[in-house]
Amino acid sequence: MLPEVRGWLRRRTSSAADWPVRDLLAAKGATTVSVVLPARDERETVGEIVGILRRELDGLLDEVVVIDSRSQDDTARVAARAGARVHAQDEILPHLRPLDGKGEALWKSLAVTRGDVVVFADADIRHFRASLVGGVLGPLLADPTLAYVKGCYDRPLDGVPNGGGRVTELVARPLINLHWPELAGFVQPLAGEYAGRRSVLERVPFLTGYGVELGLLIDVLDLAGLDAFAQVDLGSREHRPQSTEALGAMSGQIMLAAWSRLRRQGKIQTWHEPSCLLAQFRRGLTGLDVTCRDVTIAERPPMLTLPDRLPARAY
Numbered sequence: 001m002l003p004e005v006r007g008w009l010r011r012r013t014s015s016a017a018d019w020p021v022r023d024l025l026a027a028k029g030a031t032t033v034s035v036v037l038p039a040r041d042e043r044e045t046v047g048e049i050v051g052i053l054r055r056e057l058d059g060l061l062d063e064v065v066v067i068d069s070r071s072q073d074d075t076a077r078v079a080a081r082a083g084a085r086v087h088a089q090d091e092i093l094p095h096l097r098p099l100d101g102k103g104e105a106l107w108k109s110l111a112v113t114r115g116d117v118v119v120f121a122d123a124d125i126r127h128f129r130a131s132l133v134g135g136v137l138g139p140l141l142a143d144p145t146l147a148y149v150k151g152c153y154d155r156p157l158d159g160v161p162n163g164g165g166r167v168t169e170l171v172a173r174p175l176i177n178l179h180w181p182e183l184a185g186f187v188q189p190l191a192g193e194y195a196g197r198r199s200v201l202e203r204v205p206f207l208t209g210y211g212v213e214l215g216l217l218i219d220v221l222d223l224a225g226l227d228a229f230a231q232v233d234l235g236s237r238e239h240r241p242q243s244t245e246a247l248g249a250m251s252g253q254i255m256l257a258a259w260s261r262l263r264r265q266g267k268i269q270t271w272h273e274p275s276c277l278l279a280q281f282r283r284g285l286t287g288l289d290v291t292c293r294d295v296t297i298a299e300r301p302p303m304l305t306l307p308d309r310l311p312a313r314a315y
């Protein structure tokens with residue numbers, strides 16, 4: 001690990017217990033805070049998460065927004081009933097061609113929120129705790145030199161203490177250590193719980209699929225440097241695990257995200273447009289069945305570059 005990353009780890013790592021709500025309220029001042037939950041088919045968990053945020057972080061959060069990301073279930077109704085403001089992803093900036101994916105939901109959330117600080121959290125978390133949001137918010141309220149804070153945690157899966165984070169361990173961490181060693185200090189680089197200053201989030205592009213977290217780390221590093229980051233140990237986090245095939249597609253999108261940044265940085269000289277169809281196999285009744293998943297990703301420009309953004313929302 002680079003010496004500067006070791007130093008960064010020592011200087012810029014804290015834990016959720018360092019940021020109790022009373023201290024957050026004292027540090028908030030005039031800083032406005034938006035929480036954004038990107039949600040696709042999360043009816044089982046989104047209501048409880050919204051309820052906990054509204055009850056336990058009352059006075060700290062200025063808005064709790066759920067981006068309904070083309071759900072097939074009644075995620076939007078459940079979230080609204082719990083007190084969130086809900087926006088359908090494809091109804092935001094409707095003059096733009098709608099795109100798919102988590103990163104699209106997060107990018108569009110910037111157009112319908114107004115907080116000086118934006119906190120992102122997944123909507124599939126089980127046993128949600130308000131400290132998963134309060135923890136990543138704390139450093140930004142306390143230190144004006146910080147721009148972006150990532151949560152980290154243990155990731156139990158099926159009874160295995162750190163069985164989760166499969167794409168992190170098999171794809172993202174090796175890519176980061178090979179090509180972006182300055183980011184090697186992030187324990188959970190793909191964590192869905194993180195916070196950023198709007199002034200930074202609106203100056204970087206968003207990749208539209210699951211590569212959004214990796215893309216943001218690389219692009220905020222380019223824009224603001226490593227010391228603008230902090231990391232908070234949030235303890236443990238459990239979520240609804242995806243299948244291996246689904247994580248294969250996620251891995252493909254994260255690789256495409258990495259190639260896009262390597263190409264932009266001139267580290268890949270030649271470029272052929274990669275096939276974005278991932279062929280996967282399962283044994284069927286008559287032999288091996290092939291399915292092809294489209295892992296195409298796109299990139300949205302920095303929100304600040306849009307001439308016709310929605311008017312800022314009044315609280």
Ligand SMILES: O=c1ccn([C@@H]2O[C@H](COP(=O)(O)OP(=O)(O)O)[C@@H](O)[C@H]2O)c(=O)[nH]1
Nearest residue numbers: 038039040042069101102105122123124242
């Ligand atoms: O196209 C998508 C895919 C995912 N998500 C949400 O993004 C979060 C993380 O996605 P997911 O749980 O699929 O990823 P995992 O945590 O399993 O890696 C969850 O709240 C999803 O509902 C979304 O809003 N749009």
Ligand SMILES: O=C(O)[C@@H](COP(=O)(O)O)O[C@H]1O[C@H](CO)[C@@H](O)[C@H](O)[C@H]1O
Nearest residue numbers: 164165166167168190192210213241242
């Ligand atoms: O970290 C990971 O390996 C993946 C998959 O986690 P699991 O193996 O299902 O616990 O989950 C993360 O990756 C996604 C893509 O960046 C993020 O969007 C998720 O928020 C995060 O949970």
